Amino acid sequence: MITQLVTPIRELRDIVPAWDALARQTLEPNVFYESWALMPALEELVPQDGQVAVLLVWADASHSLLTGLFPLAQERSYHKFPACHWMNWLHLHCPLGTPLLHRDYASETLAALFGWLRGYSGAMAFSFNKIPADGVFAKHLRGFTRSQGGLLNEHDTWERALLSGGSSGEEYLANHQRKKKLKEYSRLRRRLEDLGDLELEALLPGQGSNLTQWMADFLHMEQAGWKGRSQTAMACSHGERTFAENLIRNAAERGQLMMLKLLLDGEPIAIKLNLASATEGSYALKIAYDERFAAYSPGVLLELENIYSTLDDAHLGWMDSCAIPNHPMINHLWVGRRRMTNFHVSTHRILSKPLLHTMHLVKTAYHYYKGTQA
Template sequence: MLATTQEYVAKSNKTDLQSPKTTRPFASQIPIEENLWIEVVDSLDSLAAYRKDWSALCANAVVKNVFYEPWFLLPAIKQLHADKQCRFIFIYQKNKRITDPDILCGFFPLEQTQLRCFPQTCWKLITDNYLYLSLPLLHSELAEEAMHAFLKWTQIARIPIMQFERTQSEGPFQHALTSALNQRNLLPCSVEQSTRAILRRKPDLNDYFTGRGHYRRDMQRRRRRLSDNGNVEFRILQNTGQLRYWQNSYLTLERMSWKGKNGTAIAQDDQATQFFLDVTSNAMELGMLQMLGLFLNNELIAVKCNLCSGEGSYSWKIAFDEQYSKFSPGVLLELENIEYFHNQTQLEWMDSCASEAHPMINRLWQDRIGMQSIYIPTGRFLGEMYCSTRPVLRSIKRYAKRMLNRQS
């Protein structure tokens, strides 16, 4: 359980630091070091006062995460996490020039969770079925300081274990995390390691398909066969006036697909539908939405939704008309997507948001990025014991399973 405000103050007084005065509506404010402090927000309404600083942090983040930007996360919290206890951690540093505003150098959106066979409540970075990267936002010039401050706060707040799920296991974020863990002498427990496909900018369009010539030629043949049924066109959503048609087309195609049969299509859930409409509308307004479509006789048969942030982008959603599955319209649209990505010179990478074993994406996208899910004990006894013994128990379970399989 999180410490109360009084406990925060009692703990903070030991540092003999004074919290800076602000008008932001935080639930509690905790000094970490001189000129560095944390503001904890536990109300969705209070987040509006942080939006300007939050957006500035997004633009300066050491690794972009579109899923934690205000225009995406706020609808997600409102529509998909309303029944969960959430806590939003803002890490501030005093500006060297006292006339300049405070610098937001870290943002960690959290929700309560219960780990298996662990008696106490823990916290994790927010994630769900539509949020494919739970990477906290860290300022590019203050990433290590922000990460260090967050881990110190978890101890002050008496959190036994912090769960980081769907985070990158390489790059600047991992460097900042490793440095902060070493400073605090904390050893994380690895729950899952994986990779997923990512597009990285290459000098020439043909470089994206090196070693995949046969597969690409097969798709070109399928496109010619599809053309026998009428006029095939690749189009891009151009303006807000067209947005509603593209939104409805995606929802319809997904509902008609295997997701609809399994009951997991967005359109089958009113809150998920409103979330999708809000996010795509927000992204369109900010110029951060790409919707690509494959048309047959002026009817959408495949549609793809990408979300952009700075030099990066995310392949968020794709759906296609399964009555044309023998022509692989989803793959044909993905080939168009790769070419479109290559022509967007401001983009350096696109995260597939796909599972490690995704057959279509893995055939077309060459590059990979490491992903991980970890538990971080904060120094409390039960958390340390749980994270230390978990690998041993996992090994015993696997060994017992192998022995049972041999006997059967």
């Protein structure tokens, strides 16, 4: 295996065909690390002082087969302790950190990564953040670390909502929602219909008509709401807006875009942005609604339509909510859960294991103290 650290991001454009082939053969999917999604992020969202690079792992010196792709960031501290710390790179709009590993060369690719860490990085600690704890990559990482006698800390875990297929949208809601709650949703919908003509528009994977209008509606609605006031909307800065437009455009070109829109008298009152991976599953990235209609819960009504569209029309298998833990809305609608974790891995350096042990104890003591003060 041959490792190659790429820092001039433009050089990655030369390996896009190999990158796309890897995404189709990956051990575990991550749409946010596919070429069309990661390249716009690297071009627009890396801070000026950020030390971000992409580590490539090739099967041989001829670069005939790409077996691993790791977006990486370097910090000069680990939990505020001065130390060289490498981790997977996650930007503001990237809720998943699983690297791309070729499913036939997963162990060899992990060995190449940690060989690079040992020989070239100077890392005292390495972190994989926002990883599905029960996924195939997590299993391989645990096995590899154990075989190398390393220390793997994964005590930082949480859950987020997951929508799983296997039933129709109607069956899913009937099985997992109380009749009283479904009647409440129907009442909210009727109240909106009293105000005007209520309709749903869908842009499913493989479709791309009127894409410019879809992008404009989404970016405007997100910025007009609370995300705009808190400066977290995608249109709040030129770089993030450019990233969002390129992301949506690229997803549509690849047939991996799904957007839903609820309209009242032809004007959007809620809009949702989903992305489908190259292999299986999908990700609910963003949702926005017109706050003037908050009393009618248009976002919830659109999420109900999303269940129907995902299970009945798009046939995506599953959808990761990408939501924060204990999300007050989506956790009530989706009964499935995806357990997530942050992995912290020791390196070959003498003080690496003591550092990870000490930081874990400090963090545990801190949370215990905060719990006793609550």
